[in-house]
Amino acid sequence: MRVLITGARAPVAIEWARLLMRQGHQVTMSDCCRLPLGRFLTGIDRYVRTTSPRQDPQQYQNEIVKLVEEHQIQMLIPTCEEIFYLAQFSHLLKQTNCLISELELLLSLHDKSAVFELLSGLAGVKFPMTKKLTTSTQIDPEWESILKPTFCRFGEQVIRDIKQVDLQQLDISHSTPWVQQQKLIGQALCNYALFDQGKLIAHQVYRPDYCVNGSAATYFQPIEHEAINTFINAFAKQFQFHGQVSFDFIExxxxxxxxxxxxxxxxxxxxxxxxxxxxxxxKANVGQVHAAIDQANVSELRTSERRQLATNTENNKSSQAQYIGFSMLIAGGLNMLFKRQTWRDFSAAKNALGDKNYPLPSWALLLSSAELLTTALYRNQSLAAASTSDIEWNGQHGSGM
Incomplete structure (x- = not known):
């Protein structure tokens, strides 16, 4: 099978490429960076640099359609926010299984205000009180709450103490809305789910740790969580989702x-x-995704569900904690290097970027990091902001394509 993976800058793109190549598939990777990690991954057929989808969505569409047709791509797997641009023209790729759900569903899930109305009533979880803001005068300064744009990432723009900022200086408007949300204190959790036309293929709940900026985790500890399992199964029944989706939670x-x-x-x-x-x-000559799972890890499943094992894996108990490179060692500051727990966690986990059969050259991360640093300096942005500024989606539906 010939597969195109977009967002080659992302460690998850590396993961997808490796699992596909191990199974004998041909992998093409693309991104709008010059030196993303995926470009240097051993074993891929090719890397194709595209136009930035955010800067020129129509040209991006033209290039992806041409790439898919020229190389007879059978499956397309987005990994980053380019998915919102791909979703606008994935219907044109008729011979390709695009792991992309309907655009309107994706946009509602991405919107930090609309998502709660969409998910309302699903079992297993609760939702924080949330108010959409289109002007700073709508902010309730006495409410124990947080503020964040309806479209943001990495926790960079989240205001966790509204009493410490000048609320009138915030850029809040109808075109750049924010939300004021109930402040919750507790354990942060995340999940990852993969769906094939509404069918849950894989699911894992995990505890994020060693976070950059208090939000972007570099260490992932798999756990079991009954309430989140209930929620994702309710989500599966409610929506015919196709592709990958993840949620953040707080207990x-x-x-x-x-x-x-x-x-x-x-x-x-x-x-x-x-x-x-x-x-x-x-039959269809398009890619399909399934999951294989050890019987020992699903002994709790009912007998009537065992026939599903070839296509469903949920919270695999034997999964080992993983980390992203060596960034976890300093994610919370250089003082983390001098804590015993840091080294205990490090030695007990697996490096998500490491692989003997399909390695990344030791210098690949240096080149990618150098490009990111140069971009951040040139645009006067933080490294986190610079890492997505050319692909992110901030609600500009209908503005470019």
């Missing part, structure tokens, strides 16, 4: 709250990748 006063949704690949993929199998359908 607050004995209840599990959904905080936001990322309708794309996230780091939870690393925890389920070894159980996924992908192959071509003989």
């Amino acid at each position: 607050h006063q004995g209840e599990c709250y959904v905080i936001e949704c990322n309708p794309r690949a996230t780091s939870g993929l690393h925890l389920v990748a070894e159980h996924l199998q992908c192959w071509s359908s003989f």
Whole structure:
């Protein structure tokens, strides 16, 4: 099977490429960076640099359609926010299985206000009180709450103490809305789920740790969580989702709250990748995704569900914690290097970027990091902001294509 993976800058793109190549598939990777990690991955057929979808969505569409047709791509797997641009023209790729759900569903899930109305009533979880803001005068300064744009990432723009900022200086308007949301204190949790036309293929709940900026985790500890399992199964029944989706949660006063949704690949993929199998359908000549799982890990399933084991894996108990490179060692500051727990966690986990059969050259991360640093300096942005500024989606539906 010939597969195109977009968002080659992302560690999850590396994970997808490796699991596919291990199974004999041909992998093409693309991105709009000059030096993304995926470009240097051993074993891929090619890397193709595209136009930035955010800067020129029509040209991006032209290039992806041409790439898919020229190389007869059978499966397209987005990994980052380019998915919102791909979703606008995925219907044109008729001979390709695009792991992309309907655009309007993706946009509603991505919107930190609309997502709660969409998910309302689903079992297993609760939702924080949330108010959409289109002007700073709507902010209630006495409410124990947080503020964040309806479209943001990495927790960079989240205001966790509204009493410490000048609220009138915030850029809040109808075109750039924010939300004021109930402040929740507790354990942060995440999940990752993979769906094939509404069918849950793989699911893992994990605890994020060693976070950059208090939000972007570099260490992922798999766990079991009954409430989140109930929620994702309710989500599966409610929506005919196709592709990858992830949610962030907080356990607050004995209840599990959904905080936001990322309708794309996230780091939870690393925890389920070894159980996924992908192959071509003989009838449709498009890619399909399935999961293989050890019987020992699903002994709790009912007998009537055992026939589903070839296509469903949920919270694999044997999954090992994983980390992203050596960034976890300094994610919380250089003082983390001098804590015993840091080194205990490091030695007990697996490096998600390491692989003997399909390695990344030691200098690849240096080149990619140098490009990111140069971009950040040139645009006067933080490294986190610079890492997505050319692909992110901030609600500009209908503005470019």
